[in-house]
Amino acid sequence: MNDLLSRFNKAFESKARLNIMSVLMVNDVTSFNDLKDLLALTDGNLATHLRALEESGYIAVEKQFVGRKPKTTYRATEAGRIAFTVHLNVLEAFIRNM
Amino acid sequence: MNESREHLQTLSDIRSMMERSSRFLSLSGLSGVSAGVIALAGAAVVYMRTGLSSYSGSYYGSVGNSVSRSAADQFFVTVAVVVLIAALLSGVFFTVRKARRQGQSVWNQTSRRLLWAMLVPLAAGGIFCLVLLLHNLLWLVFPGTLIFYGLALLSGSRYTVRDVESLGYCEVGLGLLALFFPGYNLLTWAVGFGVLHIVYGLTMYYKYERSPA
Numbered sequence: 001m002n003d004l005l006s007r008f009n010k011a012f013e014s015k016a017r018l019n020i021m022s023v024l025m026v027n028d029v030t031s032f033n034d035l036k037d038l039l040a041l042t043d044g045n046l047a048t049h050l051r052a053l054e055e056s057g058y059i060a061v062e063k064q065f066v067g068r069k070p071k072t073t074y075r076a077t078e079a080g081r082i083a084f085t086v087h088l089n090v091l092e093a094f095i096r097n098m
Numbered sequence: 099m100n101e102s103r104e105h106l107q108t109l110s111d112i113r114s115m116m117e118r119s120s121r122f123l124s125l126s127g128l129s130g131v132s133a134g135v136i137a138l139a140g141a142a143v144v145y146m147r148t149g150l151s152s153y154s155g156s157y158y159g160s161v162g163n164s165v166s167r168s169a170a171d172q173f174f175v176t177v178a179v180v181v182l183i184a185a186l187l188s189g190v191f192f193t194v195r196k197a198r199r200q201g202q203s204v205w206n207q208t209s210r211r212l213l214w215a216m217l218v219p220l221a222a223g224g225i226f227c228l229v230l231l232l233h234n235l236l237w238l239v240f241p242g243t244l245i246f247y248g249l250a251l252l253s254g255s256r257y258t259v260r261d262v263e264s265l266g267y268c269e270v271g272l273g274l275l276a277l278f279f280p281g282y283n284l285l286t287w288a289v290g291f292g293v294l295h296i297v298y299g300l301t302m303y304y305k306y307e308r309s310p311a
Contacts (some may be wrong), residue, residue, distance in 0.1 A: 018108065022115040027207065030119070034207045040120050088112070095105050 008089045016041060017048045021084045024059060024076035028054045033073045050074065058083055122258045124197035124210035127190035127307055130299025136188065138292035139237030140181035141284060143173055171236050181291075212257040219250040240283040244246070244290045259306070265298045 007008055012018050019039050023030055055061045058080030062073045076084070117123070148170045164170040197204045223246020227239045250271030255263035269290055 015108070015111065018112060019115045022112045023119040026116045026120040030207065034119075037203050037206055039114070045258050089107075091109060095102055095109075 004013060009081065009090075011053065011058060011084055014049065016045070016050050018076075019054055020049060020071070021080065024074060025081065025084060029062070029073045032074070035074065045058045056083075065087065066083065070087075108231055120208065120214045120257070122206075124190075124200060124202055124209075125258050125262075125302075126192040126196040127299045127302030127304075128192040128196075130295045130302060132188035132192060132299075133185035134292045134295030134297075136185045137295065138180055138288055140177050141288035141292060145176050145284060149174060167225065170229075174236070175176060175231065185291075190202060206277060208257055212254050215257055216254040218248040219246055219253055222246065223250070234250065237280050237283055238277075240287045241273045241276040244269050246273075247290075261298065261302060261305075265294060268294055270302070 012021065020035060023035060023038055027060060030034075032046070032050075036043065041044065041049075050059065050061070054061055059076060060073050060077050062075070064071055064073070163183030194204050222241065226246065227242045230236070230238050230242060248266045248271075251262050251269060255266055270291045272286055272294070276283060276290075279286070
């Protein structure tokens with residue numbers, strides 16, 4: 001049991017981060033505003049979680065301009081997809097073992 | 099045990115987030131019902147004015163009485179356009195209302211994708227049917243609208259509730275069937291846009307919206 005626990009990914013500890021990864025697993029790219037809408041988080045809070053995931057190398061950020069407005073979009077990296085899948089598998093194994 | 103329940107909750111949260119972010123789920127069943135009722139009303143108006151058989155293939159190519167025929171055609175096209183606009187407005191109204199109640203925005207990534215997926219087949223179908231009208235092939239417009247509308251639903255169903263897919267298959271099938279029975283054009287049209295929408299809308303409403311008693 002402890003072995004399973006130790007394999008829980010620290011990067012996905014918070015519910016917000018899990019939700020961000022869930023969205024990016026099924027959508028190629030998602031903008032900051034769409035994420036904010038879906039997760040119902042404040043700008044600052046969301047930005048913090050996104051930065052943490054970016055620093056882990058699990059998501060990639062792209063900034064571009066639409067007209068004069070900056071638009072920030074996010075996508076899951078290959079490493080992020082693998083890490084998230086592993087995390088889900090551990091969760092599943094954990095539940096099965098109970 | 100408690101922990102296990104927590105993990106189960108996490109998994110179901112993840113699942114719902116994946117679904118909510120990739121599909122537009124605020125589509126209201128009442129939109130379907132209202133669109134169907136409006137379409138049936140439109141079909142009834144046309145029927146009272148011109149009768150059931152006026153849009154059959156049998157009169158395609160007949161020369162006599164062409165003045166009253168083109169007047170009837172014009173009347174039908176006017177009714178169809180009014181029905182289309184009224185059905186769209188009522189559909190948007192109920193869907194916006196549902197999204198507001200769920201505390202979700204109407205204009206987001208999923209609704210944009212849904213609209214775009216439907217727009218291409220709808221635009222192609224619209225132009226196709228306009229050209230049919232231009233060539234005086236009104237009887238082909240009935241199956242044409244059904245088929246293209248069904249294809250638009252099939253294309254859009256990837257971005258919304260899955261049930262839309264079944265509605266799409268029914269519309270395409272009915273449209274193809276209508277090609278073989280041109281005498282019943284007004285009837286198949288009323289079934290496709292009226293009855294099917296009402297059945298679909300009520301199914302959706304009872305499946306997803308009515309709070310369990």
